[in-house]
Each structure stands twice: as structure tokens, then as C-alpha cells.
Amino acid sequence: MTYTRWVVPRPSPLPRSLALLSVWVVVAASVVGCAPPPDPRFQREARSSEPNNTFDSAIRASFDPSGTAYLWGLIDLGDIDVYDLGSLQAGDHVRVQLEVTFGDLLPTTAIFDVEGRLFVTNPVDTVGSRSFEFSEIVRHDSPHYFLGIAEEFGTQTAGSYELIVTITRDGQVPAPRAQIIVLDFNGGRTVIDDVGTFNLSSFSATDVGFDDEQTDELIDIIYQTFDENFLPYDVVVLTTDDQQPDEPYSVIHFGGRDPDLFGISENIDFYNRDPEDQAIIFVGSFVSVFGTEPTLEQMGVALGNVGSHEAGHLLGLNHVSDPYALMDSTHPPDAFRENQDFLWTRLARQIFPIGTQDAPLLLYETVGTRP
Ligand SMILES: [Ca+2]
Ligand SMILES: [Ca+2]
């Protein structure tokens, strides 16, 4: 899976609206006519339950005594179904099993707290799947958690689903764990799991249109930008000039070029299960992409911010839509040569059509605060 921060063209939301009703009728009729009736255990989303497209209009999921809810519903083009899972406490374990039972629906799911802040989504390796499961441990108490289902962004698919949500109570909350991140400017053969093998040249300021003598100054600006972005969090930022740490560490490589990408990360590693994952910043992609020619300082800030963005993915953060946020994926490149930070702001529509991501909270829950 590749995660980029290239500007993604956004289709106009208007033309689809006319098609909605007819597609609903076709899918609904087909489900009634052809699909087997849902298992009687499943709580059926009735037409009268719609719109249930927001946290405020969520359908209350009913759980059996063992803590399992069986939910059945229909996603029409542009539809979102939101279920209220009720109150969850830190340490509760939530397991989601989703299966598309009819239609061409490519589903995506996300769970949010009462403030609409993202808790977890289905993992990136389930993108394009019609059946998947995932689980996660709740990090903070909330009187309501909400589970949303929608079509994957831009797929224009629809269908019915069966959703089984199982909650196991009274578990342990994993303690936040510090993370070391090494900024690697040396180049060389770089193997990134599930992504590919790259032969990167060692970093030079000439890669981004400056003089070779400015390389050390540029690296210093990149380091300072990166370190400033992670200042509140227990993330130790090193470069390949530092002694190689004994503990596990993640690596952000700076080198190479790619026709479509500024950077690529191994994963969106929710709650940082893997402390040894990697990302690449394709420095050659930063030439001739800005509205005006950047200064050396602006180029260093842009490289440091995009490096921080990829590191954010390696710590579990998703894309948002906000030019001041490091995890932004929807604004032109000029945004990331200015100061950006990890912010609580709205999710990119590509991730989920409603809700926010509180990046500072997720980072505190994942790596903790810097001592
Ligand atoms: Ca629905
Ligand atoms: Ca709905």
C-alpha cells in the first residue's frame, strides 16, 4: 500500500446526487428479490433508520449478553451508516468483522469517540476487500463510541453488509511507548516491506535545486523542523550521524525521486505496533512543485514536514484536510513549506466522510509525552 501526500483531485460532489435515488431502488429491489434474507440474529437497518449518516442520528447497536452485536444494512451510493456502540472504557477490546453480502460494495469502516475523533479504521491491507476483520484496544473512556460504514472514497459502489462487533471488557490499556526515529541521508539499497526495493542516492542539496555546499545546512533545517514537530511527544529524533541506537527504531530515508509521490510509508501503523518500520521522502519530487521558488529554509521545512507526515503514518496517523496540519493530504504543496503541526482537525474524505482525527491525543496515547 502506498500513502502519498500528492494532491488528490477531488470529484465534484454534485453530479452523484441525481443518481442516488435510482441506485437505491435498484439495490434495494435486488436485495429483496435475489439476496437471501439476513441471518435472523442480525439487527436490520430499516429504511426508516435512514439517514443514520451522522453521529447524532446513529442507530443504537444492541449487544447480546456475550458482548456481540449483529448488524445488517445497506450502503447506497454516498450513504454512511453510523452505529452507536455505547459506552466503552480504556482497555476494552473491540473486534469488527465485516462482510459484503450483496452488491459491488467496497466498504470502509471507522470507529470514533463521542467527540467524533478517530479511534481506528480497517487496516490499509484491507482496502479493496469485501470482507475483513480487525480489532483494537480502546485507549480512553468515552460515553459513546460510534462505528461508521461507507463505500471506499470514489469507488461508487453499493450493497448490503453483515457486521459483527464484539466487545471484550476489562482489558489492559497498553502503556505509551517511546519511539526512536532515524533520519537517513546516506542513500543506498533500501527495502521497505510490502512496498518495494529502492536504490537511493545519498542526499545532496543539488537534488532540490541548491548548491552542494548547502547540503549540511539543509539537513540541519530538516532535522530542526522534524524535531520541532515532535517536540511534545516522546519521539527521539536522530540522524545517521548519531550512534546507531540499541533499541528498535524507525527510519525515514531522504533520497530518490518518484513521478507521483513526495513520500511513501510502509504502513499506517495504528498505535505503533511495529517500532521498526520505514518510509522514504522522494527528495527529487520537491523540484518545481511550489507556486514560487522556495528559499533554502522553505525547502528544508517542506522536507522536514513531509518527513514528519510519513513518520505520522508509521505511528498510526491518517490523512486530514487542513493546510496547517502535518497529516494534510488535500492541499497544494505550498502548504508544507510553511509551519505545520500535528492537529485535531477533520479527516480527509478519502479516509472517511465524517469525523476528525486528534493527532496530538493519538500521539500521546501511542508514544506518550516527551520527558
Ligand atoms: Ca444505510
Ligand atoms: Ca445511512
Ligand SMILES: [Ca+2]
Ligand atoms: Ca510504527
Ligand SMILES: [Ca+2]
Ligand atoms: Ca511545525
Ligand SMILES: [Zn+2]
Ligand atoms: Zn500520507
